[in-house]
Amino acid sequence: MKEAISLLFQSLSTGGLTLRNRFMRSATWLAGADAETGALTEGLLGRYGELAMGGLGLLATGYSYISRDGKGAFRQWGLHDDRRTADVRRLAEVVHGGGAKLMIQIVHAGAMRHPSTVGAGRLLSPSGGAIRGGGGLSEAATESDIARILEDFAAAARRAREGGADAVQIHGAHGYLLTQFFSPLHNRRDDGWGGSFEGRSRLFLEVFRAVRAEVGRDFPLWFKLSLSEEVEGGYDAEEGLRLALLLAQAGVDGIEVSGGTGYSTAERAESRIGVTRGESEAYFAESAKRLRAQAPRDCAVALVGGLRSLERMAELLEGGVCDLFSMSRPLIAEPDLVNRWFEDDLSPSACVSCNACFKTAERGLIDCPVMRDKDEGIWDPVPES
Ligand SMILES: Cc1cc2nc3c(=O)[nH]c(=O)nc-3n(C[C@H](O)[C@H](O)[C@H](O)COP(=O)(O)O)c2cc1C
Ligand code: SF4
Numbered sequence: 001m002k003e004a005i006s007l008l009f010q011s012l013s014t015g016g017l018t019l020r021n022r023f024m025r026s027a028t029w030l031a032g033a034d035a036e037t038g039a040l041t042e043g044l045l046g047r048y049g050e051l052a053m054g055g056l057g058l059l060a061t062g063y064s065y066i067s068r069d070g071k072g073a074f075r076q077w078g079l080h081d082d083r084r085t086a087d088v089r090r091l092a093e094v095v096h097g098g099g100a101k102l103m104i105q106i107v108h109a110g111a112m113r114h115p116s117t118v119g120a121g122r123l124l125s126p127s128g129g130a131i132r133g134g135g136g137l138s139e140a141a142t143e144s145d146i147a148r149i150l151e152d153f154a155a156a157a158r159r160a161r162e163g164g165a166d167a168v169q170i171h172g173a174h175g176y177l178l179t180q181f182f183s184p185l186h187n188r189r190d191d192g193w194g195g196s197f198e199g200r201s202r203l204f205l206e207v208f209r210a211v212r213a214e215v216g217r218d219f220p221l222w223f224k225l226s227l228s229e230e231v232e233g234g235y236d237a238e239e240g241l242r243l244a245l246l247l248a249q250a251g252v253d254g255i256e257v258s259g260g261t262g263y264s265t266a267e268r269a270e271s272r273i274g275v276t277r278g279e280s281e282a283y284f285a286e287s288a289k290r291l292r293a294q295a296p297r298d299c300a301v302a303l304v305g306g307l308r309s310l311e312r313m314a315e316l317l318e319g320g321v322c323d324l325f326s327m328s329r330p331l332i333a334e335p336d337l338v339n340r341w342f343e344d345d346l347s348p349s350a351c352v353s354c355n356a357c358f359k360t361a362e363r364g365l366i367d368c369p370v371m372r373d374k375d376e377g378i379w380d381p382v383p384e385s
Helices: 002-008 040-053 082-097 144-164 177-182 197-215 237-250 285-294 312-319 327-335 338-341 357-362 369-375
Strands: 012-015 017-018 023-025 057-059 101-107 166-171 221-226 256-259 300-304 324-327
Touching: 002 312, 040 082, 082 101, 082 144, 101 144, 101 300, 144 166, 144 197, 166 177, 166 197, 166 256, 177 197, 197 221, 197 237, 221 237, 221 312, 237 256, 237 285, 256 285, 285 300, 312 324, 324 327, 327 338, 357 369
Parallel strands: 023 057, 023 324, 057 101, 101 166, 166 221, 221 256, 256 300, 300 324
Antiparallel strands: 012 017
16 A cells, blocks of 8 residues: 555656646635636735645646636636736746646636626526526527637637646536536537537537647647536436547547536535545546546546545555546645645545535635634644544
């Protein structure tokens, strides 16, 4: 086991990137951007610097919107405008300065827009109507909306590349526009963008082609995918795997395996509560294992969702489940977690998977109230073993 743990810390080349280790920071919205312009702020930039200094191999940014109507969250940062390329430059400087590689996540939220996001324009979805947890009644996207969305994805990716990012990740998970198009529950179209598996997966492929044409073959393009929608009437793990393989065969450089959506129940959502060391860790491992076994070797497979201990990650690596280990909440709790592990404190993440961090966005910038209480000596979240 000790040997397998040390493998986690060795450098590798995968998914078009050379990384100092196998630890990835999964895309995590931290709020903190300018509410009106979507510009990065000093506070947000400082958090990225702190994360990069914490020892990660690869750092994915929180989702950045590709157009005003693609915005999904309060104080989200935007890559919808050429003026934002300068933000990528600053991000690249701090992230590279910390020794990590920078991946920019881009998104169109579709109808999954938080109701607090004012002034973001039309609310679009595949077939109109409301979705649970979304921003209200949406309009069905027209052919010309779809054509413009393809251009917006391509332009955002171009800004990421021009700003010096190492890769782009297209957000195809968690119930945002791409998931909505793939979902038999939300996509009731009877034109070429709906119906069969081919129709529902078409937007994924067209976005990939449009972005690839803009940034070129040598720039790493990844997807984050929910391999199962985890909702009654949604797509299942078989269709999710088929979609992932379709993208991998089309030339996608890497896939981060997630699951669930913002409209799934708490037990089936992407950020599950109550994860404890052992069995409940790595709750999407089975999906990643099936993908790793069938995808072309040069397509990297990262796993996210409840990774908390080095023992479990080493076991997954030995089992050939994935190439990279991606974490979100553990790095909100401890941005320097990888260095802590590297420096020999091998105890699992202090994150107790309570999701209280989501609520802290209201204060401007997300943080971990549990660790804050710990730092103030109120209590210790890591029980004595
Ligand atoms: C505060 C918060 C913000 C998140 N923002 C994003 C995001 O911008 N993009 C994304 O793909 N996933 C986002 N996620 C989901 C995480 O990246 C991750 O998939 C999920 O939390 C499970 O991983 P974990 O158990 O390591 O937290 C967010 C999660 C949290 C807790
Ligand atoms: S509030 Fe802290 S302990 Fe709770 S899930 Fe978020 S990061 Fe983890």
